Amino acid sequence: MRFSKLFGKTLREAPADAETVSHKLLTRAGFIQQVAAGIFSYLPLGWRSLDKIRRIVREEMDRAGGQEVNMPVVQPREIWEQSGRADSFIPPLAQFLDRRERPMVLAPTHEEVVTGMAKAGMFSYRDLPFILYQIQTKFRDEPRPRGGLLRVREFEMKDAYSFDADEEGMNLSYQAMADGYRRIFSRCGLNVIMVEADSGPIGGRDSAEFVLPAKSGDDVALVCEECGYAANAEKAVFRKTPNPPERQAALEKFSTPGIETIQDLAAFEGVPRSRTAKAVFYYSSGQVTLITIRGDYEVNETKLRNALGVEEVRLATPEEVRGTGLPAGSASAVGQQSVRSVVDDSIELGSNFLAGANEEGFHLRNVNFPRDFKADVLADVAEAGDGYPCFRCDGSLRARRGIEVGHVFKLGDVYSDKLGAGFLDDAGNHRSALMGCYGIGIGRLLAAAVEANHDDRGMVLPRAIAPYEVYLAGINIEDDGVRTKADELYHSLRDSGLEVLYDDRDEPPGVKFNDADLLGLPLRAVVSRRSLKSGGVEIKRRGAQSVEVVSVDCSVEAARQALETS
RNA sequence: CGGGGCGUGGCGCAGCGGUAGCGCACCUGCUUUGGGAGCAGGGGGUCGUGGGUUCGAUUCCCGCCGCCCCGACCA
Incomplete structure (x- = not known):
């Protein structure tokens, strides 16, 4: 992609109402644009990054045995009445009447519809287990959106649902999904911790959150560094210290x-x-x-x-x-x-x-x-706090703020029961499927990646989710010799399969270097009069201090190698 | 939903009774080219919205709306 043709401009200053790092940087870099509170558009760069994340998620969901489907955002209110959540969902469902005055809702999640979908393909225990997933828009009319992409009202979520015939199977599916989640986050460059969580309004039994430690997060996890116990503040248990023993005295x-x-x-x-x-x-x-x-x-x-x-x-x-x-x-x-x-x-x-x-x-x-x-x-109805004793070992709990990037639940039969999603077991008895559900906010994951990977000059994106891999800057681009070499390099990098953003704009060097730092692509290649004089092309990894000069002929290979090790 | 803050060109801001200006960005020309260049010329705003006060309101008063932050709540 030629920068001169790229839609969207980088901003020198962030909008005054952006507070968190990711909101500022994603806006300045031209990844996103705000439409209303908690409602955003993605511009070409942001959409490419999002697509990289989607691809990783798909690969891992497929690897874990998931099958991709798609379910509607607009749903009849009726099925929410069947599950009993029409009036109890928090935040309240966004609703409207269609032209026949039938009540419809904008889906905040898809348990109801997926359970209905599952019914149609599940008659015998032989049809189980299976895992369905989708990447689809959700709408939740949050009372307080915040932090740019960190908490929004409309967002894309990867939601997966597992259906099993028995408890053991459900646990295996849950485990497979949790393992997939770990791989997803690590591939996106995030060092997350898995913490026990309360299942909240989704319902069900066990659940765990994947939390990226970050000061801009609004989730609090309590972590024991001795034994590894980790739970969010809603769920965490701790050892209560007894008072000194005393004989009971009279009131x-x-x-x-x-x-x-x-x-x-x-x-x-x-x-x-x-x-x-x-x-x-x-x-x-x-x-x-x-x-x-x-x-x-x-x-x-x-x-x-x-x-x-x-x-x-x-x-x-x-x-x-x-x-x-x-x-x-x-x-x-x-x-x-x-x-x-x-x-x-x-x-x-x-x-x-x-x-x-x-x-x-x-x-x-x-x-x-x-x-x-x-x-x-x-x-036990007491809230755990920083420094409280761990109930499992002699260590103490540390409170850590973080961003919740994923959540997995064992639902059991709460939905399958209400919505009649059952099957016949090998003895001919009717049984409800045991479900699990698993969510990842795609846009939030991008924001979290930026929160975790930036410096004071801009983003430092992991290769796997950067919109392009190489920022090729032509400095002194008005010089025909430079332009010719830069054009050649652009084509050979692309021919070798790399994704290149080629800064061919007629801008002074400072502008290009600053934009390169702001966008945070993993590798920067510079072709200029100076670089050609000193032997060819300058290669620099984003975040690295040193610059390497390689000959034009070797530069594609050098770029590949530098990317491999980044 | 409670508390606080802010709404003036695309972005950042100033102006605060006589109907608007600065920096960045944008357009034209010339110069310049290794960390957000210089000069000259230019385009773009019913000052969030409704009402009130006033000869006159972007400016003062009231209502409403929007956005942000803290809290409550929540993936």
């Missing part, structure tokens, strides 16, 4: 004027927060729940959701708290029967806690569980 009410928070209470008594039992009010499906957790821990809403077996929880409003009749600043589960009580298991790791007396301005000493209050649910 004792005392006056605490003006004390409403755990910090103040602990300070008032001169004890650490771990000696207090904190009461937190949550609201879920029509009722207020009182969570009791040790004062040094925080409630993790995902864990709470799972403990309660509900889809949504939120902090209760002051009015809702008042409705329970308990004083917010000095509440506890002690003596309460009417409010649902969830107790975090940290409460079992101590005795004689300080807690509210359920009377304005008073607290209790020596509160003990289960002597003084009951638990409707006793579970």
Whole structure:
């Protein structure tokens, strides 16, 4: 491709509303263009990169046994009603009426349709297992798109779905996909970590995220560097440290004027927060729940959701708290029967806690569980944090920010059951297929690759996903001798199968060098009066300090070699 | 959805009661050519939008819309 013919311009300055590195660089380099919040167009360079990523994904999905299909973005709302997600999907489905006033949705994911597709090809256990995948547009009306391509509303996703006859098969499919994912990310130049995750609104059992550590990410993973345990913040478990053992003492009410928070209470008594039992009010499906957790821990809403077996929880409003009749600043589960009580298991790791007396301005000493209050649910609902002890070994957890580039789920039969995707087993019994689903955001992967591979001059793209492999710059291109040599080299590089962006513009050297750095193609070749005088063509890898001069005749081979080792 | 910020040529910004200017980019010519060149000439903006105040609004006031950031939420 001749740069002089390439559509799109590089920008010296990034748009003021671009904040993250990848957003700035991809915009400046002319890869993408914003249309609305979280909605982007891809320009020729960006589309080529995206296509490289797609190709890698396809190869690995095929290798893992997947078969590519394509499913519609516009779907009848009806099938979402069947799966029970029409009203519960978060963010809410984008919907419209077609000309016959039939309700339609823009698909945010494709479990419903793929399950229907699978039904038509699955009658006997002999038809299983199989894996279907597609690379298709999704629309999710996110409340807050951010960071350019990092979180968008419309995006291309590779989504794969496995169908197996039994648990063992499902686990094998899941494993094959996870292995494929590792290969995909490594081929794209990303050093990702696989972390245990909560399955969220997709539903199902096990799930894992692939996270690229990056400061611009919005995902938090907790990683133990000793034993390798890794889980995201929603899921991570940790070892709770017990309080020193003590004999249980008798309840004792005392006056605490003006004390409403755990910090103040602990300070008032001169004890650490771990000696207090904190009461937190949550609201879920029509009722207020009182969570009791040790004062040094925080409630993790995902864990709470799972403990309660509900889809949504939120902090209760002051009015809702008042409705329970308990004083917010000095509440506890002690003596309460009417409010649902969830107790975090940290409460079992101590005795004689300080807690509210359920009377304005008073607290209790020596509160003990289960002597003084009951638990409707006793579970781990505490959020892990940086530095917390690993529950598996003696190490401690480190919190790392990152970008979630992929997610794999074992779904089991949650969709196949509701949508009737079953088969007859070898004994003639009807059984639901066991499913897995696996997603990779293609555009997000590009953004992540830029976040992970850049310097202060621009992108430093891995060869596998760079839009072109060689940036051939003709300096002093107005010189006929230079132009002739540069043209020749352009053709011979292309003839040898390399993808070349040939900067044949009539621009000063600085512009070309800067654009070369900005676009971040893996190799730069320069033909100029100076290079010809010193022997031929300058070859420089992006990111390398040194320049190599090779003869024009050897330059194609030199370029190939330099690319091999980059 | 809560908090904050910003909307002026393609991009970055200034102007802030008398209907617009700078840098980059763009066009023409000449010069220049190893890290975003110089000179000269030129094209392009109903100042997000609706209303109000005023003789007069890009400028002041109110509403709305859009975009960005933090949080909530989420692949």
